Structures are given as structure tokens and as C-alpha cells.
Amino acid sequence: MAIIQFPKDMKWGVATASYQIEGAVNEGGRGVSIWDTFSKTPGKVVNGDNGDVACDSYHRYNEDLEIMEDLGVDFYRFSVAWPRIFPNGTGELNQEGLDYYHQLVDSLLEKGIEPMCTLYHWDLPQALQDKGGWANRETIDAYINYAEVMFNEFKGKIKHWITFNEPWCVSFLSNFAGIHAPGNQDLQLAVDVAHHLHVAHGKAVIRFRELGVEGQIGYAPNVEWNEPYSNKQEDIDACKRANAYFMDWFFDPVFKGSYPQFMVDWFEKKGVTLNIEEGDMEIIHQPIDFLGINYYSGSVGRYKENEGLFDHEKVDTGYLKTDIGWNVYPEGFYKVLTHIGETYGDVPIYITENGSCYNDEPEHGQVKDNKRVDYLKQHLVSLHRSMETGVNIKGYLTWSLLDNFEWAEGYTMRFGIVHVNYRTLERTKKDSFYWYKQTISNNFFEV
Numbered sequence: 290m291a292i293i294q295f296p297k298d299m300k301w302g303v304a305t306a307s308y309q310i311e312g313a314v315n316e317g318g319r320g321v322s323i324w325d326t327f328s329k330t331p332g333k334v335v336n337g338d339n340g341d342v343a344c345d346s347y348h349r350y351n352e353d354l355e356i357m358e359d360l361g362v363d364f365y366r367f368s369v370a371w372p373r374i375f376p377n378g379t380g381e382l383n384q385e386g387l388d389y390y391h392q393l394v395d396s397l398l399e400k401g402i403e404p405m406c407t408l409y410h411w412d413l414p415q416a417l418q419d420k421g422g423w424a425n426r427e428t429i430d431a432y433i434n435y436a437e438v439m440f441n442e443f444k445g446k447i448k449h450w451i452t453f454n455e456p457w458c459v460s461f462l463s464n465f466a467g468i469h470a471p472g473n474q475d476l477q478l479a480v481d482v483a484h485h486l487h488v489a490h491g492k493a494v495i496r497f498r499e500l501g502v503e504g505q506i507g508y509a510p511n512v513e514w515n516e517p518y519s520n521k522q523e524d525i526d527a528c529k530r531a532n533a534y535f536m537d538w539f540f541d542p543v544f545k546g547s548y549p550q551f552m553v554d555w556f557e558k559k560g561v562t563l564n565i566e567e568g569d570m571e572i573i574h575q576p577i578d579f580l581g582i583n584y585y586s587g588s589v590g591r592y593k594e595n596e597g598l599f600d601h602e603k604v605d606t607g608y609l610k611t612d613i614g615w616n617v618y619p620e621g622f623y624k625v626l627t628h629i630g631e632t633y634g635d636v637p638i639y640i641t642e643n644g645s646c647y648n649d650e651p652e653h654g655q656v657k658d659n660k661r662v663d664y665l666k667q668h669l670v671s672l673h674r675s676m677e678t679g680v681n682i683k684g685y686l687t688w689s690l691l692d693n694f695e696w697a698e699g700y701t702m703r704f705g706i707v708h709v710n711y712r713t714l715e716r717t718k719k720d721s722f723y724w725y726k727q728t729i730s731n732n733f734f735e736v
């Protein structure tokens with residue numbers, strides 16, 4: 290047996306998001322979000338599931354907090370539903386919405402749990418989408434107005450802020466693939482959205498600093514790792530493009546002040562142009578205090594002419610897959626983290642999401658999700674390996690505390706270390722909860 294020992298200052302946590310857990314979509318003055326609209330559009334979400342009730346955490350957050358207290362976490366990463374603060378995106382401020390998040394944050398602080406707040410985790414006010422959403426540069430100003438209210442309202446209480454969760458999902462998955470809200474399928478639109486998200490991120494960082502808010506600010510891109518099938522240059526280049534789709538496209542503007550030229554050229558061959566306005570790149574290129582990384586999976590890949598957007602195909606290597614069909618690929622976690630450390634320097638990193646989908650159900654009050662425990666062990670070994678090479682990891686937050694609304698998969702896919710019965714809303718701590726609790730308490734685990 291080997292002991293995987295983490296440094297004394299390692300932080301541990303869990304992550305959730307507003308639309309996926311809160312429910313109460315018509316309560317507390319909340320306005321309509323694009324996910325309310327999208328989930329109620331026939332054919333968009335499995336079984337026609339939606340977030341109307343979800344885990345009912347809007348009403349049950351005290352129970353969830355007690356579960357977190359038992360778990361012994363340092364951080365709770367949650368997101369604020371913009372439509373609870375500004376029901377129409379801008380204009381009238383909804384005090385009930387602010388009050389709700391004050392109650393949540395105050396309760397966290399009373400329990401000694403640090404709030405890590407994601408300002409945008411996909412639930413854009415529908416009123417803004419009706420005016421073009423993130424494809425409309427004016428949404429940037431609406432976002433800064435919302436962010437400024439949140440900074441002023443919660444300064445001194447919230448000291449870790451995330452501007453955007455997974456801008457790749459917000460731009461390409463939602464506006465090119467059309468799989469997430471608002472469901473557009475237009476590559477130029479997706480590239481424009483990604484750029485507007487970058488500008489909004491940079492402006493929020495600038496405003497955060499101007500307001501003198503105590504604490505740290507960053508963003509949380511999602512990454513995957515594509516490993517070349519062979520040493521053939523065409524395979525190496527194909528994987529470089531696939532990796533850059535998630536990484537370089539969203540890291541270079543922030544860390545280097547420019548988009549990766551090889552990808553700009555590739556998009557131009559697809560008829561897509563970058564609509565950058567004077568000063569945009571300087572705004573985006575603000576130093577951040579930490580980088581959030583969301584990692585789930587990866588693949589071996591190779592060149593295939595005219596396949597997908599990047600002449601790239603994934604190769605089935607027979608890796609074990611989770612119940613959502615993603616490879617269990619802990620080596621990819623190590624590779625992506627060392628790549629980030631080598632490419633973008635010593636930026637402090639929090640793993641803001643890592644977890645697995647296994648749909649185990651309770652039997653006699655117990656959920657024996659041993660595959661999730663194995664996934665956590667394997668990925669924490671990879672994390673530890675990356676730290677030993679010098680990657681500046683500050684903390685690890687698993688996705689997710691609770692089984693919840695998994696977007697287009699609805700409630701069919703479970704990522705929680707706590708099971709949720711969606712009929713009774715009963716929470717059941719899974720075996721993975723107890724393993725993670727022990728790991729947090731010890732700050733080590735055995736393999």
C-alpha cells in the first residue's frame with residue numbers, strides 16, 4: 290500500500306451550480322433563465338426534465354450545509370442565479386434574491402466553510418437572450434452591472450470569485466453544437482460568444498480590482514486531454530487542435546493577450562473571423578489570482594480528414610467508461626495539468642470540478658458507488674503526481690456534492706457523492722462521501 294499525502298495547506302471542497310440544484314424557479318422574485326426556456330423546449334433534455342424542482346436546495350440548503358459540515362470541506366463552490374438578482378438581466382434589482390444568497394453565505398461562514406462563488410454558470414436571464422444574449426456585446430455591460438452589485442453586496446464575505454464556468458460550454462457547446470442553451474448551431478456565433486465572454490471576464494477582473502474587493506478572482510475553463518495515437522505529425526497536430534479548442538482558445542487570451550494563431554488560421558479556413566475591437570485584448574489580458582480547472586475525461590485521438598471541426602477523431606482504446614460514456618482517463622488529468630503548468634506558468638490552480646457519473650441507487654440505505662471511489666483515487670493520484678512536478682495546485686473540489694440536473698441529460702446522469710431521490714428529495718450519503726470525508730480529514734489516502 291502507498292500513502293498519497295497532500296501538503297498541509299491543501300484545500301478540499303465540493304461544487305454545485307444554481308440551475309442544477311436550486312429549483313424554486315418561480316419563487317423569490319426570480320426571473321426566467323435560458324435554461325428554463327431550453328429545458329421546456331421539446332427534445333432538448335432527456336425525458337423533458339427541467340430545473341423547476343431539481344434538488345430543491347433553494348429550500349433545503351440548511352440540510353445541504355449540514356451534510357457539508359459533516360464532510361469537513363474547506364470550500365463550497367456554488368453559483369448565483371443571475372435571474373434571482375436581476376430578473377430581467379438589468380434594471381430592477383431583486384432584494385429577495387440578494388437576501389437568499391446572504392442567508393446561504395452567512396450560514397456557510399458560520400460553519401467555517403469558505404464560499405467560492407461562480408457568477409455565471411449558464412443561467413442567463415432570458416430577457417437578455419431575447420436581445421441576442423452573449424452574441425450581443427451589450428450583454429457584457431449587463432454582466433458587469435450584475436457583477437459589480439455582487440462584489441459590493443458580498444465583499445468581506447465572499448473572497449473567492451469565479452467570473453465564468455466553462456466558457457467552452459457557453460460558447461461552442463451551446464452555440465455551435467447546439468447541445469446546451471440557447472441551442473444555436475453557428476460557428477461564427479460561437480466564436481463571437483467566446484470573445485464576448487473573454488471581454489466580460491477581463492472587465493469583471495478590472496472592476497473587482499477597482500472596487501478594492503478583498504479576495505481573489507479567476508475563471509473556470511473546462512479542459513480535456515487528447516493524446517496522439519501515434520508519433521505521426523498529422524496525429525500530433527490533430528490532437529493539438531482538439532486540445533486547443535478547449536484550452537489554448539480560452540487560456541491564451543487571458544494569459545498571453547492573444548488568440549492562438551494556428552487556431553485563428555484554422556477557423557478562418559472555416560469561414561470564421563475574429564471580431565476583436567480596439568482594446569479588447571488588453572482588457573482580457575488581466576492577471577488573475579487563480580485558475581479554476583474542470584477536468585472529467587480525455588481520449589486518444591488521431592488525424593482523420595474532414596472529420597469534425599479539426600480533422601480529428603477519437604480512438605476507442607477500450608478504456609473503462611463512466612455511465613455517461615466518458616473515458617476514465619486519469620493519465621489525461623496529469624498530462625493536462627503539467628501542460629498548463631509548462632505553458633501558462635505558476636498560476637495558482639484550484640480543481641474546481643472533477644468527478645464521475647455513476648448511477649448507483651440506494652440498497653437498504655447504502656449506495657455502494659465503488660467505481661466513483663476508484664475514479665476519485667485514480668484522479669487524486671494524478672493530481673498528486675502533477676503537484677510533485679511543481680504544478681501549483683491550491684485545492685480540489687469534486688463535482689458534485691449532490692446528484693443534480695445534468696443539463697441535456699436531465700436527471701438520468703448522477704455525479705453526486707450524495708444521492709438524491711428526485712421524488713422525495715431525500716439525500717443519502719454514498720460510500721464515496723465517506724471515502725472523501727476520510728481523505729479530507731487525513732489529508733491523505735492509501736492506494
Ligand SMILES: N=NNCCOCCOc1ccc(-c2cn(C[C@@H]3NC[C@@H](O)[C@H]3O)nn2)cc1
Pocket residue numbers: 306309454455461462465466468511583585598642688694695696
Ligand atoms: N464542437 N463541439 N463538440 C460537440 C461535442 O458534444 C458532445 C457533448 O459535449 C460535452 C462536453 C462537455 C460536457 C460537460 C459536462 N460537464 C459537467 C458539468 N460541468 C459543469 C457542471 O455544470 C457539470 O454539470 N462538463 N463538461 C457535456 C457535453
